[in-house]
Every structure is written in structure tokens, then in C-alpha cells.
Amino acid sequence: MVINHPQKASELLFPLPQTVEDLPGTFRFHTGLCIATAPLFQSVGLFACEVLGCKAGGEDILFKENRELQGEAYEMKISKQQVVIKSGTTEGAFRGLSTLRRLILSAQNQIPCCRIQDYPLYEWRGLMIDCSRHYFTPAFLKKLIDIASLFHLNRFHWHLTDDQGWRIPIDGWEKLTSTGSKRTLLQHTDNRSYGQAYSRQEIQDIQAYAHMRHMMVIPEIETPGHASAALASYPQLGCTGGPYETQDRWGIFEDVLCSGNDEVLTFLGDVIAQVASLFTDPYIHIGGDECPHTRWETCPKCQKRIQDQGLGDAKELQSWMTSKICAMVHDAGKRPIGWDEVLEGTQTMGLPQDLIVMSWRGVAGGIEATKRGHQVIMCPKTEGCYFDYKHTDDPEEFGNLGISRISEVANFSPLKDIHDEVAKPYILGSQGNLWTEKITCGSQAEYMLFPRLMVLAERLWNPQESDQTLQRIEILHTLCDALSLNCYKGPLS
Ligand code: ACM
Ligand code: ZN
Numbered sequence: 001m002v003i004n005h006p007q008k009a010s011e012l013l014f015p016l017p018q019t020v021e022d023l024p025g026t027f028r029f030h031t032g033l034c035i036a037t038a039p040l041f042q043s044v045g046l047f048a049c050e051v052l053g054c055k056a057g058g059e060d061i062l063f064k065e066n067r068e069l070q071g072e073a074y075e076m077k078i079s080k081q082q083v084v085i086k087s088g089t090t091e092g093a094f095r096g097l098s099t100l101r102r103l104i105l106s107a108q109n110q111i112p113c114c115r116i117q118d119y120p121l122y123e124w125r126g127l128m129i130d131c132s133r134h135y136f137t138p139a140f141l142k143k144l145i146d147i148a149s150l151f152h153l154n155r156f157h158w159h160l161t162d163d164q165g166w167r168i169p170i171d172g173w174e175k176l177t178s179t180g181s182k183r184t185l186l187q188h189t190d191n192r193s194y195g196q197a198y199s200r201q202e203i204q205d206i207q208a209y210a211h212m213r214h215m216m217v218i219p220e221i222e223t224p225g226h227a228s229a230a231l232a233s234y235p236q237l238g239c240t241g242g243p244y245e246t247q248d249r250w251g252i253f254e255d256v257l258c259s260g261n262d263e264v265l266t267f268l269g270d271v272i273a274q275v276a277s278l279f280t281d282p283y284i285h286i287g288g289d290e291c292p293h294t295r296w297e298t299c300p301k302c303q304k305r306i307q308d309q310g311l312g313d314a315k316e317l318q319s320w321m322t323s324k325i326c327a328m329v330h331d332a333g334k335r336p337i338g339w340d341e342v343l344e345g346t347q348t349m350g351l352p353q354d355l356i357v358m359s360w361r362g363v364a365g366g367i368e369a370t371k372r373g374h375q376v377i378m379c380p381k382t383e384g385c386y387f388d389y390k391h392t393d394d395p396e397e398f399g400n401l402g403i404s405r406i407s408e409v410a411n412f413s414p415l416k417d418i419h420d421e422v423a424k425p426y427i428l429g430s431q432g433n434l435w436t437e438k439i440t441c442g443s444q445a446e447y448m449l450f451p452r453l454m455v456l457a458e459r460l461w462n463p464q465e466s467d468q469t470l471q472r473i474e475i476l477h478t479l480c481d482a483l484s485l486n487c488y489k490g491p492l493s
Contacts, residue, residue, distance in 0.1 A: 009078070009114035012106040014475045015152060015458035017099065017118035025080045029109045034058025037093075038065040044093040047212055051101060061085075061100070063093050072154075073119035076100065078111055094214045095120075098150050105482040106475060118462075122414060124377050125460040126155030126218075126431025127453060129445075130388075132162035132229070133250070134436035135181075135195050136445070138202045142209050143442075144449070147483060149213035151457035156210050157218045157285060157431060163228035163247040165195045168203065168219070170274050173234065173267065180229035183246040195246075203278055216281040218337065221271055224257040224321050225291030230267075231255055237264050239299035250437040254294045259321045260301025269328050276332030284332070286325050289339035289360070291318060315345030326352045340365025343372070356428070360385075363417045370423035378430045383416060384408030385456070387448050388435040391488050398447060400438045406473065407493035409455040410466040432456050446486040451476035 008022040031053040037045035041063040048063075049056055059082065066086040069075065074087040074096035085096035099118065103111050127148045129136065136144075145156055160168045166180035177197035185194045198206075207217045227237075228247045235242030239258040247253060257264050275284055293314035296302035306317050322342050329336040330352070337356040343365060351374070358377045359366025366376040379385040381402060390399030391406065414430045432453045439445050454476050455469060463469075470492050480487035 007107065007112060009103060009112045009116070011472075012103060012112070012475060013099065014102070014454060014472055014479070015461040016464055017116045018462055019117045021115040023079070023113035023115060025113045026107075026110045027078050027080055027083060027113060029104050029111055033060040035061045035063075037063040040065050041087075041090060041093045043212070044090050044097060047094070048097050051097075052104070063087075063096075071119070072152075073117075074099075075118070076114075076116040078103075078113050078115075080113060083111075091214045094149075095152055098152060101150055102479065105479055120152065120461045121463065122427075122429030122460045124155055124429030124431065125153045125457060126157050126377070126379075126429070127153055127449075128157035128159060128220075128379075128431055128433040130159040130162070130434060130436040131167050131198075132159060132165040132436075134439045134445075135165065135167060136442060138198065138206055140442040140445075141206055144445075145206070145210045145213060145215055147450075147485065148453065148457075149210075149215050150483075151454050152461045153453070153457050154215050155218060155431060156215050157220060157433075159220045159222075159285075160198075161220070161222050161229060162226045163253055164250075165246060166229040166233065167195075167197045168221075168275070168278075169197055169200060170271050172270060175233035176230060178233075180233040180246055183248045185248065194248075200278060207280065211280075216283070217279060218281065218283045218285055219275050219279050220285035220287060220337075221275060222287035222289075223268060223325055224259060224264075224287075224318065225252070225289065226287060227257050228253050228255060230257070234267070237261065237267055239295035239302060252290045252292060254292045256291050256295060257321075258299060258301055259296060259317050260299060260303070260305040265324060268325055269331075272325070272328040272334075273332050276329070276334050282335050283337055283356070284329050284334045285337040285358075286322070286329065286342075287339060288318075288322060288342040291341065293318065313345070316349065317345075319345040319349050319351065322346070322355075323349070323351060326355055337377070340369065343368055346372075360433070366427070367418060367420075367423060370418075370420075370426040373426075375426050375428050377428050378414040378416075379433055381433075384412050384452070385430060385432055386435070387432045387452050388438065391452075392491050392493075394490075397490075398438070398444065400435065404452065405493050406452055406455055406488075407466065407470060409452050409459070410469040410492075412456065412459050413463065414460070429460050430456065443486040447488055450480050450485050450487040452488075454479075 036059045061083045067088045069088040074092040087093040166176045181197040182193045231238045231244035232246045296314045326336045357369035384404040388400045389402040389404040390397040
């Protein structure tokens with residue numbers, strides 16, 4: 001006979017809270033329970049009723065206000081009779097609810113009693129999804145946002161434009177979606193086209209869904225490279241005038257936005273102003289990565305711009321463009337973020353201080369950015385943060401370009417290789433990036449994301465010794481099963 005001993009909260013929780021004290025007994029969760037909240041937490045209470053399937057009107061699960069708890073901090077006491085979550089903000093209350101939800105899922109409704117005090121180590125805990133190479137449905141994006149928030153992630157970076165598709169409507173530039181969202185599927189011989197764009201309503205709806213879960217949404221508009229879809233729509237925005245096509249191959253393409261053409265600046269100004277009004281959070285990501293300068297070297301307009309502006313070379317032309325685009329983001333009332341190439345060619349020119357640098361090629365770009373006074377998000381492909389990479393080097397393993405082993409993720413820290421104390425406060429946190437060249441559906445995306453994303457979430461919330469993280473990986477398998485997520489369960493290193 002199998003005797004099912006109830007486990008301890010300290011053995012079930014992932015991310016592990018800052019402190020968790022196991023107490024004797026269990027609290028039996030069922031949907032007949034009632035939820036009550038302090039007035040400040042009404043929205044969290046409604047959300048809790050929805051996700052837990054409970055009703056309002058009783059104090060089985062109680063959200064109380066404690067103004068001493070700041071930001072995302074919360075406390076939770078689970079006794080045999082009651083769950084009490086205390087916090088000073090709705091965000092803190094939401095994080096407490098997420099911990100409770102995970103305990104309910106892991107403990108199959110017999111929740112071990114415990115006392116928890118909790119708060120995060122890093123403020124930027126993100127997930128990036130490339131919706132250009134693969135268009136994910138709004139319903140699937142919502143599923144990912146919900147799961148990410150369940151593990152205390154708080155940033156959804158939405159990669160909306162690239163060579164292979166433009167996925168956001170812009171007034172006055174309708175071809176971006178009518179032409180730029182579609183590509184021919186050359187892998188098939190029937191000339192079908194692939195792709196669509198999100199409507200404004202869908203974008204607003206996804207934002208509202210994310211905000212309910214205390215996740216900010218950061219739209220990314222790629223500039224000045226990775227722009228084939230924009231060029232296919234409006235060939236006059238390129239150096240040669242085209243014709244161009246929305247790409248159906250992967251890689252880096254030499255045709256990019258022309259930096260000498262004032263119409264490109266008008267175009268980007270329109271796009272950024274409209275993106276800024278559609279998205280309510282403070283940031284716009286302006287791309288900046290992998291922009292070849294081949295066309296600029298021979299384009300008369302680009303060369304004239306270099307001369308007129310007294311720039312040394314095409315690298316400086318890119319930083320001139322970056323500065324212009326940052327100014328557009330500022331004019332639209334937002335704060336810019338760029339991939340680490342934005343630092344190149346700026347040694348003498350500088351960039352706006354508030355530009356946040358996303359370090360992806362390694363950690364060097366991020367370290368250099370801190371020296372120049374920029375805040376940094378560390379998501380190096382070399383340290384396990386790229387979730388399009390394979391889980392192992394097994395030739396049968398699914399994935400693209402490289403390997404991000406779970407053991408690497410379990411060792412990752414945004415502060416890795418940062419030895420200068422002065423640099424540390426500039427590091428905001430990290431995120432997992434899912435590029436989607438090889439991905440054709442949601443269940444493949446899930447296989448790449450889980451459980452790596454959850455391991456990263458713990459690294460950013462409350463990192464444990466990597467051995468201890470890896471020993472607890474089965475908690476994540478159980479949770480993924482309970483959440484109907486396709487999860488990789490193979491070797492960890
Ligand atoms: C990137 O992976 N090209 C940012
Ligand atoms: Zn040009």
C-alpha cells in the first residue's frame with residue numbers, strides 16, 4: 001500500500017521563497033472556499049476567485065493590507081483553517097497569490113501549513129517571445145503570460161517586427177500589415193502565404209491580461225536592421241529602392257532601413273508615436289542588433305548623411321540613427337531599450353543616459369554599458385538565456401543554433417562576471433529569450449521554454465545553489481503536468 005505523506009511547503013515551492021517555515025498540518029483547498037480582501041486588493045480578490053474557482057464573501061483565504069511590506073513583498077500564513085496573505089501593494093498580493101496557486105497545484109489540494117516571507121532579488125524578470133518568425137495566437141500568448149506570472153516573472157517583451165513579418169498595425173502605413181505580415185512558405189510547394197498581424201483590440205486585450213497579472217508589456221520594433229518586412233511594404237525606405245520581400249529564410253540580411261533618407265525618420269516617428277499610444281507601460285525596445293552596413297557604404301544618401309553630420313563611418317551612422325530613434329521614443333513619453341550593438345560607434349558620441357542595454361551576445365556589452373552609465377538587462381546567449389537553443393547536444397534534440405543546458409540556467413546570475421561593485425546597481429535583471437525560426441506551433445514553444453523559464457525565474461527571484469535547484473527539478477515536471485504544458489524532462493546537463 002502506498003501511503004501518501006503530505007510534503008512540506010519547503011519541498012514543494014519553486015521559486016523558493018526567501019523564508020519558509022514548515023508548520024504541522026494541512027489546509028484543504030476546494031472550490032467551496034470563500035475569499036475576502038482589504039479594499040486595496042479588490043482586483044486581486046476578483047482574480048483569485050477566477051483562477052482558484054472560489055467565491056467572494058468569506059475569510060477562508062484573506063488578503064490583508066500591511067503597509068510595511070513594500071513593492072512585491074508579501075507574507076503568507078497557511079494554517080489548518082485559513083490562508084492569510086499580507087502585503088502593502090496589489091503587486092505584492094498578486095505574488096502571494098501566485099505562490100498559493102503553485103502550492104495548490106503541487107500539493108493536490110492538501111496544502112502543507114507554513115509561514116512565508118518573500119520578496120524578489122531582481123526587478124526585471126522577463127520573457128521575450130519572437131512573434132515575427134512565428135505568429136502565436138493571442139490565446140497562446142495569454143497562456144504563456146499566465147504561466148510566466150505564476151512563477152513571478154514580471155516583463156513580457158513582445159518582439160513584433162523582423163525580416164519575416166511585421167505584426168502590428170500602424171495608421172497611414174497599412175501595407176506593413178497587408179504586405180509585411182505575410183510571407184511565402186517556400187518549404188511547401190503550394191505557394192501558400194503565412195502570417196497575420198495582431199489587431200489593436202488584440203494588443204490591448206493582451207496588455208490588459210498581462211497587467212492583471214502584474215506583467216509589463218514591452219513592444220519591440222526592430223531598427224534599423226531586421227527590417228525586410230518593412231522594406232517589402234515600402235521599398236522607398238531602403239537604400240536601393242528594392243524590390244524587397246518579406247523573408248522566408250533565416251539570417252541577417254543586408255537590406256536595412258536607409259539612414260540617409262528623411263522619409264525613414266518620418267516613418268519611424270509615426271511608428272514610435274503610435275506604438276507609444278497603444279502600449280501603456282514605460283518602455284519601447286528599438287532593436288539595434290545585427291545591422292549590416294554594406295548598403296550604407298555605397299548609398300549616396302547614407303554617405304551624404306555621414307558627411308553632413310560629421311560622422312566618421314557607418315558605425316557612427318548607426319549610432320546617429322540610434323540617437324534619433326531614442327529621441328523619438330522620448331518625444332513619445334517612453335524610455336528606450338536596445339540590444340547591445342547600440343553601444344558600437346558611440347565612444348565619442350554617447351547615447352542618452354536612460355537607454356537600457358540588453359546584453360545578448362555575451363556579458364561584455366552589458367559590462368561596457370554599465371561603465372557608460374546605462375542600466376542593463378543581462379540575457380546572454382552564452383549563459384543559458386536563449387531558449388531557442390537545444391536542451392542538450394543530443395542530435396535528436398529539437399532546437400536552433402546552440403545549447404542552453406538546464407544546468408547552465410541553474411548557474412546563471414545577471415551579476416556573473418561582474419566584479420566591479422560600482423557596476424552592480426546598474427544590472428536590472430534578466431530574461432529568457434525565445435526566438436522562433438524553428439518553431440511552428442505552441443507546443444514546440446512550450447518544450448523549449450519549460451522548465452528552463454521556471455529555473456530562470458528562481459534565479460531572478462531567490463537564487464539557490466545550483467545543485468539544490470537541479471535536485472528539485474521534478475517539482476517543475478509535476479507543475480508542468482498539472483498545467484498541461486509540454487515540458488522537456490531529459491538530462492539536465
Ligand atoms: C539577437 O538575438 N539577435 C538579439
Ligand atoms: Zn541609404
